[in-house]
Amino acid sequence: MTSKNKPEKNLKLFNFPKDGKASKNVLNKGLLITFEGGEGSGKSTQCKQLVNKLVDDGVNSILIHEPGNTPMGEQVRKWIKSKNIKNPIAETYLFCAARAELCKSVIEPALDKGITVIVDRFIHSTIAYQGYGKGVSIETINNLNNIAINGLSPDLTILLDIDPNLSTNRINKNINIELSNFSDKKNKSKRESFEGNKYENMSLNFHNKVRDGYLEMANNDRSSWSIVGAHQTQSKVADSIWKRVKRLIESHKIN
Numbered sequence: 616m617t618s619k620n621k622p623e624k625n626l627k628l629f630n631f632p633k634d635g636k637a638s639k640n641v642l643n644k645g646l647l648i649t650f651e652g653g654e655g656s657g658k659s660t661q662c663k664q665l666v667n668k669l670v671d672d673g674v675n676s677i678l679i680h681e682p683g684n685t686p687m688g689e690q691v692r693k694w695i696k697s698k699n700i701k702n703p704i705a706e707t708y709l710f711c712a713a714r715a716e717l718c719k720s721v722i723e724p725a726l727d728k729g730i731t732v733i734v735d736r737f738i739h740s741t742i743a744y745q746g747y748g749k750g751v752s753i754e755t756i757n758n759l760n761n762i763a764i765n766g767l768s769p770d771l772t773i774l775l776d777i778d779p780n781l782s783t784n785r786i787n788k789n790i791n792i793e794l795s796n797f798s799d800k801k802n803k804s805k806r807e808s809f810e811g812n813k814y815e816n817m818s819l820n821f822h823n824k825v826r827d828g829y830l831e832m833a834n835n836d837r838s839s840w841s842i843v844g845a846h847q848t849q850s851k852v853a854d855s856i857w858k859r860v861k862r863l864i865e866s867h868k869i870n
């Protein structure tokens with residue numbers, strides 16, 4: 616595999632990308648692999664590594680994140696990150712609306728074309744954050760999720776599990792680096808929006824509830840979930856993910 620076949624670094628997926636194209640696709644049906652976990656669990660890094668490995672292994676793949684990757688999804692991301700939404704139900708609707716758009720315009724068509732889709736956060740984020748974290752009824756979320764995904768369901772969900780005490784340290788380190796980049800006047804608004812990121816500023820208690828929610832969902836459905844300890848080194852985490860994904864790929868390969 617040459618580097619030309621590797622996904623481009625800056626993935627912008629408002630329509631079908633040329634990134635993620637393997638020389639020969641070994642699957643005739645795309646798989647949906649979702650990543651879940653708290654902030655600071657290293658999800659984004661692991662998602663990028665996985666998509667590279669998949670392409671090297673002959674699996675056409677794209678990487679997307681929620682909310683995002685549609686014009687509407689990007690607006691929802693901006694809104695969620697910077698505005699203080701008072702009602703968790705309103706927040707739930709926003710995430711599910713962005714998800715509905717993403718499923719219809721990116722995920723479904725990609726899977727139909729035999730492209731494997733890696734998603735950084737999906738349905739279980741809403742259950743963990745708005746449900747377990749903020750008390751929205753799980754039944755309501757399941758209903759909205761089902762409307763949004765319209766029959767799609769992940770072939771595998773990888774939970775990067777980390778103690779929020781540990782991830783908070785990681786996040787604070789990153790925040791300090793980011794803030795030092797926004798120290799001049801020109802970047803005042805960026806700095807303010809970063810400092811005001813309400814999710815990262817939520818209490819440890821909230822992040823513990825989110826983690827417990829994730830673990831409960833994963834432990835109740837071990838065949839669809841893989842729990843990986845995100846306190847380990849990046850390469851150990853990547854190895855565990857790859858072993859699990861490889862098994863999934865092998866069971867779907869064209870003979």
Ligand code: ATM
Pocket residue numbers: 653654680681682695710736737738740741742744745814815
């Ligand atoms: P990322 O920064 O991890 O991409 O996610 C944005 C935030 O949106 C994330 N924050 N934290 N901590 C989790 C949150 N989120 C929800 O609360 N519900 C959802 O359904 C999704 C997709 C994300």
